[in-house]
Amino acid sequence: MIEPGMKTNGPARMVTWLLLALCAAIALFPVLYMAILSMQPATQAMDADGGLVPGSLADTAANYSAVVNDDAINFPLYFRNTLLIAMLAVAGVVCSSAITAYGFARVRWRGRQPLFIVMLATMMVPFPVVMVPLFVLFRELDWIGTFLPLWVPAWFGSAFSIFLLRQFYMTIPRELDDAARIDGCGHVGIFLRIILPLSLPALLVVGLLHFMYVWNDFLGPLVFLTHRDQYTLALGLELYMSRLGTTPWNLVMAASTIMVAPVLLLFLFAQRSFLEGISTTGLKG
């Protein structure tokens, strides 16, 4: 007796394949829509019957140069600001989370388990809840209107990254520690010589995930940045779009593309480590 869908059976495979293609098309549609519209001249993009075909190369170039050379909104500068904040934050998160995760994974001490649960619980604190007090705190520190509120906290680790790294450290065989200990290594030695080199891929994933988090953050910059020269791409895009009526959609889409492209490329390039990294967070440890 042959079960449908169980064995390599033609029609069922065909259905799966068609469903997959349909879902992928639906999922990718917004991205393609954005890309295509960003290549159309305004007359076509704003015409209801303009269709979904890109305009000429000259139209595309015109759109992007209009966005990049806008007199009020300096996208190249915002790109740099976002990149700077993201790099500082990523460096901080990777360093501090790597160290903290070691304390949770490799040092046996009283209070480790309760504190670990507290750390997981902090993932439940939504940003809007601490937004107002943080604003006051940073005001006292004179940090409002600087990049500091957006990257300094990253140097104290993020619960999510620590959790992910701790899960990874747990998979590194303890025998390696013991061998190193016989060679006279302390915790620092074990961390530097064994754990760090072996967990490079996981550190990469943590860095990538945090890069995307910072790149995509909107509410933080909205509340903590004041001066227009400090804007990030997320704020720039909102500023650009809020002039709708004077800014045509094809240019808004070109601006969106500029913001989206780096994360999308990064994801496509590192998709395998990326997806594996996310799936580890669902595993029980």
Next chain:
Amino acid sequence: MKRFRTLTGLAWISPWLLGFACFTMLPLAMGLWYSFTDWTLLEPAIPIGMDNYERLLGDEVVHIATWNTLLYLVISIPLLTIASIAMAVLLSKPARFQAFWRVAVFAPSVLPLVALATIFKLMYDAELGAMNKGLSFVGIDGPNWFGTEAWAMTAIILMNLWVVGPAMVIYLAALRDVPRDLNEAASLDGVSWWGRLVNVTLPMISPVILFNVIIGFINAAQVFVVPYIMTAGGPNRGTYFWSMYVYDAAFKYGDMGYASTLGVVQFAAILLLTLGLLLVGRRYVYYRGGMT
């Protein structure tokens, strides 16, 4: 010796511990204190006892924001759960170009929400948008998406379905762990495909479902960016969510004390509901022997 080990442990986790104290505990404590004060942006706080909490109980806008947030949670979380499990099941079937499909379905999830909301704002545009053009293709006269409360809420919930990625990937990993022999045994007993899904696969991955539901709940309970960009909370506050009220109260109306109260209540609600979900969920979740 024991104390030394504890100190060593604390030293290793000190980066996080310090950050936790400064950027989580301190703000939470400050927020709690400010919630009992009358405090405007530029003037000192004056303690006023429970006044802010009393106001909150009778505040019509709070009722609306609570209702909207709950409505959003109740509809979008099951929808997202079903969609991400369905996608994971589909992607776990052997098929050609599997890696490509997975990346394609995941890709929208890495986009900045600001950009995604911008794209969808155009897609929902009654005049130019692809949504209504697509609907008219199959003979449906598309709605004016941001014209009524119900459609605006639908638009936001629908857009969320493009962000199934992270949950889907976690389900995918969980599905891979479901023992093959269980499924094969069931299928030899003549259990249908659907029966196997409901009676074998779903119970096996139920801990992961609980995990994803909780993460999804915490994320959805603080929804801000998408309605801020797409609808600005309208029409008639139909898409006005709790986090937006916190922001407006603090920075638009200058009422930091009341905003802190709203934040404290939001946090308490999320904490309690998460614990509730965990407790209720535990009863229905199936743990394989020895796993916990």
Next chain:
Amino acid sequence: MVPAGQYHAVMPDQLGRTVSIVVLCLAAAVAIGYVTFGPRPGASGHGDRIVLNYWEKWTGTEAQAMQQVVDAFNASQDRIHVNYLTMSSIDEKAMLAIAGGAPPDVLGLWSFNLPFYAQANAILPLDLPGIKAETYAPAVRPLVFDGDTQLAGVNTCSSVALYVNLSHLDRAGLDYRNGGPPRTLEQFDAMIPYLTIYDADGNVEQAGFLHMDPGWWHWCWPGYFGGQLYDVETDAATIDSPENIAAFTWFQEGQRRYGLDRLRRFQSAPTDSPSPYRNFLSGRLSMTIQGPWLARVIAERAPDLKWAAWPLPGPAGEPGAPAGPIECDILVVPQGAPHPEEAMEFIAFTQRQDMVELVSVLHAKPSPLMEVSSEFYFNHLNTSIAAHEAILHSPNGFGTPPVATWPEMNAALDAGIDRIWNGNEDVATVLADVQAEVSAQLERARVRRERRGQERYGAGP
């Protein structure tokens, strides 16, 4: 515990891994290079001049007009350099910046922001040499003065008038040449059916008048009926007054005349000039209320359109003294501004008659000042500027209520208006709800002032 094997996939094969690392390093190098050598914020390289940051809401042509004033100021002396910066949602972001202790020196706001900013102590009172309340048109004075204290300078000022497509009137046989503009609301309402054209399917092809197009002045309808939203004397909300019920009933009529479904199809039909003005510019809407800048937009995008602007008639207006909303673009010095004295020097410069007229002409707006030069009209872009001036100088012109809780009040009103328009709800019921919400806001504000021993904004002599 998780078996180690599950993570094998994290590590791609050796070659892939090397490639990954090389590419990532390259990406990181490019990123670091871009940050180090890429664009930087505009250096304040203006010698030893004091640099003033001036935040303004305008972009495009309107920004260029203001830039001319800034350039003139920068050229007029060698001590101060003003830096013009465009912002979005400027009123919210400026408040954050002031509260955060990093405000600009000069801030361009709307007149409806002023009471909130003043009550919150977020702006400094101005001391501008040679400028008195009498310098400004009567309707402008209460928008920038609190009692005798000047709180803001005026950049430009607009009143809202009815813009009419004259070709449509001709085609409909409405004889405005001999009959003149409509003098009463009844006359105006009677014109609308003549200007509304349906196609064979019953869809609106051309609409006579739409209250929600553009829908920027929700709060204005009561003013045409002699109603107000707030009574300054008693500090009380008057949202559900008979005049306001009449006004919003008329507003709701405007929707029922067409029906929500038809309106949706009308608004979603494609036009060739996408903008808030698209229906009027493309000849699908015969009459619309707009600010004077519409003349500039028409000149740029639909130069062939035959148009005129008249005051919208209403029970409160009279032919010699029309009713209509008035708004100002104002300049303030935020609390904590790094260079308040220099900021006031700049604001005083912008209040010079020639500077005010320069901006007003280029924005196609009337002048907010009492004294107007003859060249002003000679150069003016708006051929119907007289209608805007009539409203501006009329005793029946009105602004937003001088109340510090306006942001909250406006949010409550907006929600109510959505119910009246989209929900077809009973106007009196909705306004009673809004009245209750707004009264609670005012009561809270009163308690707060008492706690702090503060004066109410607008309560001064």
